[in-house]
Amino acid sequence: MTSAAQLTQAQDRFIAVWGQMAGAWGVSRTMAEVHALLYITGEPLCTDDVMERLQISRGNASMSLRALLDWAIIERAHKRGDRKEYFHAEQDVWTLFRAIVRQRITREVDPLLASLYEIRDMTAIDRKRARSDNEDLRERIDIHNQRLESMLEFFQTLEQLAAMFISPAGKGLQAAATLLSKSPREEAAP
Amino acid sequence: MTSAAQLTQAQDRFIAVWGQMAGAWGVSRTMAEVHALLYITGEPLCTDDVMERLQISRGNASMSLRALLDWAIIERAHKRGDRKEYFHAEQDVWTLFRAIVRQRITREVDPLLASLYEIRDMTAIDRKRARSDNEDLRERIDIHNQRLESMLEFFQTLEQLAAMFISPAGKGLQAAATLLSKSPREEAAP
DNA sequence: AGAATCTTTCAATCCTTTCTGAAACTACCC
DNA sequence: GGGTAGTTTCAGAAAGGATTGAAAGATTCT
Structure with a gap:
């Protein structure tokens, strides 16, 4: 077996593993696989490359690529003298995850917070209305x-923390995190 | 409309909202709804209570409750003179999310890391094998x-950070987070 | 031991999401 | 303008998960 085949095999394995993680960060399996492919090869690929390597339909490839563009974790690229569009993945892992966090905050936490505020308004007045002969209801409220x-x-706290992580200042947090995790047991060294 | 009805309505809304978040933290909608119900009412409920309030089958209620027990975010309770099992949700939000993080690390990050190590081993030797007449392959490797x-x-960093958050020392991080987010602009106050 | 009460399991069904492929669309070139 | 290369859309097909309900399994009481 040539090393080339072994490389392909390792890449395939990475793509598969990344695909399984898809659910965990809220995208479809294929979308994750497409990203994995672009990330692990490190070079710009076109729609047909993706279709062939992952054995998926044109429609699926197109949709997945567009979704990844929306998430801002891949970007368009062009080759001179070639009309095709190529795509290449963000290569810095921390930047990648900052983009993911940004998306998920906007898509999930923001609407959740909005709903929670609404619900709070729904019962803000209730307590007054509970007649004093109904202690039980008052307590439940x-x-x-x-x-x-x-x-x-x-969730407010979570959002604030995320905002810090995402912002330019997030680099500081990132550095701190790396430091912290690299020497978790050496704090008390002389 | 009585306040009691309004309370129920607000609870239902909370349950619905929480149910929509289900995907985001990797559980089924019903499971999230059951948890929401136990959390928002704050009192121990039995299987039949859950079935009736959420209009779901016995099997579904049973499965969901068991799964929540596995996640360690609800616990069994008993009422004297009653054979039924009751369940009540962890009431501290930070403890709740620590439990969730703990589960997801074990279920998602740990296996991922294991796979990544395996994949690294797959290509660790490849570079040597790439003959010098194949610069391109060598670069791709x-x-x-x-x-x-x-x-x-x-992911190693992520796991370390999560471990800190989860551990008893995590309370420190939690306090810091709360402080940080509560006065993000008042750091320089005298 | 048997009855009563409560819980779990699982095959069949239903529902939601994802994927396909062909048609529609766009942009460029001669 | 017509032709060509490339991209997007979308209705229907397929796959994957979640839910039901009834039967089997536990547990406790007399």
């Missing part, structure tokens, strides 16, 4: 409001 | 190895 408030607080 | 290494490093 209090519990509800308190749970809702905790949840809101948590 | 180098790129591959470098990408793989970056990915590995990133």
